[in-house]
Amino acid sequence: MKKALITGITGQDGSYLAEFLLAKGYEVHGIKRRSSSFNTQRIDHIFEDPHVPDARLKLHYGDLTDSSNLTRIIEQVQPDEVYNLGAQSHVAVSFESPEYTADVSGLGTLRILEAIRLLGLEKTTRFYQASTSELYGLVQETPQRETTPFYPRSPYAVAKLYSYWMTVNYREAYGMYACNGILFNHESPRRGETFVTRKITRSLCNIALGLEPCLYMGNIDALRDWGHAKDYVRMQWMMLQQDEPDDFVIATGKQYSVRQFIEWSAAELGITLRYEGSGVDEIGIVEKIEGDQAPKLSVGDVILRIDPRYFRPAEVETLLGDPSKAKEKLGWVPEISTHEMCVEMVSEDLRIAKQSALLRAHGYNAALSTEK
Numbered sequence: 001m002k003k004a005l006i007t008g009i010t011g012q013d014g015s016y017l018a019e020f021l022l023a024k025g026y027e028v029h030g031i032k033r034r035s036s037s038f039n040t041q042r043i044d045h046i047f048e049d050p051h052v053p054d055a056r057l058k059l060h061y062g063d064l065t066d067s068s069n070l071t072r073i074i075e076q077v078q079p080d081e082v083y084n085l086g087a088q089s090h091v092a093v094s095f096e097s098p099e100y101t102a103d104v105s106g107l108g109t110l111r112i113l114e115a116i117r118l119l120g121l122e123k124t125t126r127f128y129q130a131s132t133s134e135l136y137g138l139v140q141e142t143p144q145r146e147t148t149p150f151y152p153r154s155p156y157a158v159a160k161l162y163s164y165w166m167t168v169n170y171r172e173a174y175g176m177y178a179c180n181g182i183l184f185n186h187e188s189p190r191r192g193e194t195f196v197t198r199k200i201t202r203s204l205c206n207i208a209l210g211l212e213p214c215l216y217m218g219n220i221d222a223l224r225d226w227g228h229a230k231d232y233v234r235m236q237w238m239m240l241q242q243d244e245p246d247d248f249v250i251a252t253g254k255q256y257s258v259r260q261f262i263e264w265s266a267a268e269l270g271i272t273l274r275y276e277g278s279g280v281d282e283i284g285i286v287e288k289i290e291g292d293q294a295p296k297l298s299v300g301d302v303i304l305r306i307d308p309r310y311f312r313p314a315e316v317e318t319l320l321g322d323p324s325k326a327k328e329k330l331g332w333v334p335e336i337s338t339h340e341m342c343v344e345m346v347s348e349d350l351r352i353a354k355q356s357a358l359l360r361a362h363g364y365n366a367a368l369s370t371e372k
Ligand code: NDP
Pocket: 007, 008, 009, 010, 011, 012, 013, 014, 031, 032, 033, 035, 039, 062, 063, 064, 065, 084, 085, 086, 087, 088, 089, 090, 104, 130, 131, 132, 133, 182, 183, 184, 185, 186, 187, 192
């Protein structure tokens, strides 16, 4: 039985990758952080009691800032494959905590690579690094491919640039099987609530049901290439199954604006928006309501405002990936379109919002009865 170790198993990608690898028959080890409250919601459904003798999901307490802890876990697990998904992954937060971001998202990668090497596993353990389209930042070529020059625009992106090159360096210096997946944005109903897509779907569902008054946004004209996390974790595994290690861009090859994503999400709720004003004074007003998904809204309600606090000190305005190499060499193509993903996210957030609305109105028992 193959063994995989996932850092960041409690995150969006970690949870999907763990499911994927368990289905492939792997024994899956994950590193989770100690926190004062539970942080395993995304993997609770695949958690197995460690007392069960053949449990294949095993969790270890650890932190990417702690070399001795990482070395001990890797020594104990002796993994065939390590997926380094752990990171302080929020770009805007990285401007607030640049040093911590560098420690986790930059040096954390080095700590894992060095642990593999010092334990003498560099010829047996395969390593996947969660690199990012944020490396392209101020884009030098469109669409972006593996050969496009990097120009990072945030402490997060600079930390990930360090990790990218460390991964290449350990491959070249020590013959390690180490790959960078340069992944463009990917989302899902499990996306963290403060990333833009989830913030939009969650807020609009709450607004439709009267749980929140307004969606406050930053730069809604930013352009992104958004895929589905399920498609992207499949590719992370595929990258480690090749004869030779290599780096790949993973993207859909299609680009939309944040504004478009807002409109798709609103449309799923039967809401048509009209915009007035410009810049930080722009507002989104309900122009039309169809169906019964937004019972608490009326035509004329202002449900979208711009809040300058969500603008970043340096913005990445546009990203569009060219996944040709992944398609040609690995036969990978994304199966879920951006719009289909948006529909799935709204549907899931609407279900959650309905539960919250019921809880607010009637309490616990009423919410449970709608689950059936
Ligand atoms: P998430 O933010 O959802 O998950 C990040 C994971 O890292 C969580 O499990 C988190 O733990 C863990 N983590 C954070 N800090 C530490 C630390 N100090 N030590 C150990 N673990 C830590 O990210 P995604 O799942 O979306 O992304 C996975 C990886 O891919 C990240 O490295 C991200 O930077 C990168 N990436 C993501 C893209 C995307 O669009 N999603 C695109 C390109 C790259 P906890 O749950 O306790 O917070």
